[in-house]
Amino acid sequence: MIPPGNRPGNRGFQGRAMEKRVVIIGAGLAGLTAAIKLARKGFKVSVYEKHGTPGGVARTIEDRGFRFDTGPTWYLMPEVFESYFSSVDRKIEDYLDIVPLSPSYKIFFEKDEPVVIHREMEKNITLFDSLEKDGGKKLQGYLKDSKFKYEAALKEFLYRDYRGPFDFLHWPLIRDGLRLNLLRTLDNHVSRTFSDHRSKKIVEFNTVFLGSSPYKTPALYSLMAHVDLTIGVYYPMGGIHELAKALYRIGREYGVEYHFNNEVKHIIARGGKAEGIETAAETVKADIVLSAAEYHHTDTALLDRKHRNYPDLYWKTRIMAPATLLLYVGVKKKLPKLLHHTFYLADDWSVHFNEIFNTKRWSGNPCYYLGCPSKTDPSVAPEGMENLFILVPLAPGMDDHDSVREEYADRILRHLETLIGEEFASDIAVKYIASQRDFITNNHYYRGTALGLAHTLSQTAIFRPSHRSFRLKNLYYTGHYTQPGIGMPMAMIGSELVCDLITRRHA
Numbered sequence: 001m002i003p004p005g006n007r008p009g010n011r012g013f014q015g016r017a018m019e020k021r022v023v024i025i026g027a028g029l030a031g032l033t034a035a036i037k038l039a040r041k042g043f044k045v046s047v048y049e050k051h052g053t054p055g056g057v058a059r060t061i062e063d064r065g066f067r068f069d070t071g072p073t074w075y076l077m078p079e080v081f082e083s084y085f086s087s088v089d090r091k092i093e094d095y096l097d098i099v100p101l102s103p104s105y106k107i108f109f110e111k112d113e114p115v116v117i118h119r120e121m122e123k124n125i126t127l128f129d130s131l132e133k134d135g136g137k138k139l140q141g142y143l144k145d146s147k148f149k150y151e152a153a154l155k156e157f158l159y160r161d162y163r164g165p166f167d168f169l170h171w172p173l174i175r176d177g178l179r180l181n182l183l184r185t186l187d188n189h190v191s192r193t194f195s196d197h198r199s200k201k202i203v204e205f206n207t208v209f210l211g212s213s214p215y216k217t218p219a220l221y222s223l224m225a226h227v228d229l230t231i232g233v234y235y236p237m238g239g240i241h242e243l244a245k246a247l248y249r250i251g252r253e254y255g256v257e258y259h260f261n262n263e264v265k266h267i268i269a270r271g272g273k274a275e276g277i278e279t280a281a282e283t284v285k286a287d288i289v290l291s292a293a294e295y296h297h298t299d300t301a302l303l304d305r306k307h308r309n310y311p312d313l314y315w316k317t318r319i320m321a322p323a324t325l326l327l328y329v330g331v332k333k334k335l336p337k338l339l340h341h342t343f344y345l346a347d348d349w350s351v352h353f354n355e356i357f358n359t360k361r362w363s364g365n366p367c368y369y370l371g372c373p374s375k376t377d378p379s380v381a382p383e384g385m386e387n388l389f390i391l392v393p394l395a396p397g398m399d400d401h402d403s404v405r406e407e408y409a410d411r412i413l414r415h416l417e418t419l420i421g422e423e424f425a426s427d428i429a430v431k432y433i434a435s436q437r438d439f440i441t442n443n444h445y446y447r448g449t450a451l452g453l454a455h456t457l458s459q460t461a462i463f464r465p466s467h468r469s470f471r472l473k474n475l476y477y478t479g480h481y482t483q484p485g486i487g488m489p490m491a492m493i494g495s496e497l498v499c500d501l502i503t504r505r506h507a
């Protein structure tokens with residue numbers, strides 16, 4: 001469990017009504033999380049959101065009996081969600097029906113037989129024994145180290161905001177630094193234990209959740225293996241958007257005002273202070289402004305140049321997480337070869353990583369992820385049908401005009417048919433494609449990235465963009481660009497950190 005003393009809200013401050021008005025820009029998971037926390041502390045909170053529903057990238061598309069989650073599909077680190085709910089005096093089970101997935105997921109390789117990853121560790125040990133000599137023993141050793149890192153991260157790292165190098169290099173982190181492998185890459189770390197390409201890929205693929213590659217991610221993030229292999233994979237019945245709905249409901253219970261279809265156009269600032277925001281419809285005064293919209297958008301589009309936190313050069317030199325081609329497909333029959341979560345991993349996946357991060361090409365043989373929540377949840381597809389979510393990571397900043405992405409989507413669907421040995425093109429009832437330009441127009445995401453800033457060493461912890469403005473004393477930022485980073489649990493923890501900061505400075 002998360003040590004109670006670690007939670008920002010539990011570090012001594014007792015809430016009291018303050019009647020100060022906070023305007024939050026954006027009702028994604030980060031904005032929703034922050035709104036509840038601040039309202040609970042007595043702030044008057046209003047959230048302004050561009051779209052008509054809460055959730056940000058965790059929205060839905062509904063069509064002909066299918067309901068697709070538009071963004072996140074993996075519910076990992078359940079204790080972070082549970083702990084958040086209890087920190088705002090709610091029981092998660094009163095809002096969400098979270099079920100464990102068993103088996104956890106399946107991986108198709110290019111040439112070798114597919115493998116299934118189980119909840120039960122004995123089965124995974126047997127699997128790793130079949131992949132390489134002493135594979136099971138190696139897996140156990142690897143996971144022991146992952147667990148140490150995960151627990152160290154929860155205790156010392158994730159729930160901590162950094163203001164300077166001395167904050168980062170505090171004693172426990174220095175003491176444990178060597179064991180945390182801060183300076184080695186994940187691939188280097190994994191190669192010291194495993195030799196078979198399949199074992200390596202099973203413990204490395206999760207870098208996709210960090211918007212990075214095993215060749216760029218610090219070995220600290222081998223903690224992710226503990227997350228998916230030991231803690232396991234979960235699913236909120238009804239879909240991931242149920243989480244956004246639950247947070248929205250709690251926010252309303254705490255008196256948060258939500259203004260949907262109300263895009264913020266400008267943050268008004270004078271004399272070193274943010275004075276409020278302007279939308280197309282209204283001007284709103286605020287004592288504190290918290291932007292939970294995309295960081296680059298806030299800095300470059302909502303603020304006057306002199307009030308930006310970072311110069312253009314900063315953004316130009318960032319390593320962006322991949323963009324994606326997303327396919328939401330309703331199929332009029334069952335596809336028995338798929339599990340709720342399935343991956344296709346190319347044998348030489350370094351080519352795909354290179355195409356994403358270096359050469360910037362549409363990949364010829366991409367690895368991809370396939371969600372099929374209808375395996376668990378009958379509410380997301382009509383009876384006897386499947387709900388498919390396909391995600392292909394791609395280089396950000398590429399031209400994705402209609403003909404390119406439709407041709408690419410067809411190619412992926414044909415590849416999938418071959419992979420599972422079943423044709424379904426003529427059974428497609430519903431198909432939507434989204435890619436880079438949708439992320440730009442819908443979410444203002446920089447260069448069409450789907451996840452923001454990749455988790456490389458130079459973009460981790462102290463090196464992530466600041467939660468507070470360097471120019472305006474009452475302007476703050478949250479969301480997956482800030483510490484601790486990408487993913488639903490991280491975006492929520494980031495908001496807890498910023499709310500703690502706001503409460504300490506403005507209570």
Ligand SMILES: Cc1cc2nc3c(=O)[nH]c(=O)nc-3n(C[C@H](O)[C@H](O)[C@H](O)COP(=O)(O)OP(=O)(O)OC[C@H]3O[C@@H](n4cnc5c(N)ncnc54)[C@H](O)[C@@H]3O)c2cc1C
Binds near residue numbers: 486
């Ligand atoms: C395709 C995809 C798959 C993913 N898969 C997973 C997964 O399986 N598991 C996982 O844990 N994480 C996953 N993630 C990551 C996770 O979803 C994100 O890190 C997290 O949801 C980000 O939340 P956020 O609130 O910071 O940002 P957002 O969701 O982008 O929310 C920002 C909000 O601000 C609004 N906004 C922007 N500009 C303005 C403006 N000017 N005025 C008003 N409102 C504005 C936007 O409309 C949006 O609602 C995935 C993300 C994507 C895109």
